[in-house]
Amino acid sequence: xxxxxxxxxxxxxxxxxxxxxxxxxxxxxxxxxxxxxxxxxxxxxxxxxxxxxxxxxxxxxxxxxxxxxxxxxxxxxxxxxxxxxxxxxxxxxxxxxxxxxxxxxxxxxxxxxxx
Amino acid sequence: xxxxxxxxxxxxxxxxxxxxxxxxxxxxxxxxxxxxxxxxxxxxxxxxxxxxxxxxxxxxxxxxxxxxxxxxxxxxxxxxxxxxxxxxxxxxxxxxxxxxxxxxxxxxxxxxx
Numbered sequence: 094x095x096x097x098x099x100x101x102x103x104x105x106x107x108x109x110x111x112x113x114x115x116x117x118x119x120x121x122x123x124x125x126x127x128x129x130x131x132x133x134x135x136x137x138x139x140x141x142x143x144x145x146x147x148x149x150x151x152x153x154x155x156x157x158x159x160x161x162x163x164x165x166x167x168x169x170x171x172x173x174x175x176x177x178x179x180x181x182x183x184x185x186x187x188x189x190x191x192x193x194x195x196x197x198x199x200x201x202x203x204x205x206x207x208x
Numbered sequence: 209x210x211x212x213x214x215x216x217x218x219x220x221x222x223x224x225x226x227x228x229x230x231x232x233x234x235x236x237x238x239x240x241x242x243x244x245x246x247x248x249x250x251x252x253x254x255x256x257x258x259x260x261x262x263x264x265x266x267x268x269x270x271x272x273x274x275x276x277x278x279x280x281x282x283x284x285x286x287x288x289x290x291x292x293x294x295x296x297x298x299x300x301x302x303x304x305x306x307x308x309x310x311x312x313x314x315x316x317x318x319x320x321x
Contacts, residue, residue, distance in 0.1 A: 138309070197255070204251075
């Protein structure tokens with residue numbers, strides 16, 4: 094247990110559905126991240142939040158909408174997804190960003206299947 | 209842009225043997241950090257070991273050690289006395305300055321009893 098909890102663990106949704114992924118960290122960190130992990134591809138950084146403010150959006154389609162109500166919680170709202178969005182979505186946190194000594198703590202991910 | 213290449217999609221080794229996972233990277237920078245992350249079947253990525261590029265001494269963490277060849281831009285991970293719990297995906301990652309981690313595609317390692 095690294096202190097980063099993600100729910101749900103698995104999610105199957107249709108292309109017209111709206112769902113949300115949740116991430117919670119109990120480590121007192123200030124930065125939180127969403128990564129996408131697809132088979133045979135490098136992990137893709139999607140969004141970065143620092144002190145609840147979004148600091149990075151790596152050209153992610155608008156059908157993915159992040160929300161960070163406080164430093165401990167991070168959501169990823171999903172709507173009208175495509176089958177190619179099926180992947181493992183990982184949440185991570187770190188004490189700060191822009192610090193060469195930062196260490197990432199990951200959750201167990203949500204395995205998303207879009208039908 | 210930095211790239212990280214892991215040329216071995218899958219590897220397997222007998223329990224108690226030693227295995228080496230390869231990683232190469234491409235950068236024009238002189239100061240950077242390299243990492244190996246482990247992702248077991250539980251899917252939770254865990255930092256295994258890290259190396260600062262300015263340090264000549266190879267990093268070691270118990271049974272895990274690296275062979276860092278800066279000129280060759282190579283960063284291999286050696287696992288000694290492999291255990292069943294070492295079965296996982298292993299990701300090599302690169303970080304420069306204040307930028308974010310760049311990951312490789314991973315190597316799936318299976319330890320055979």
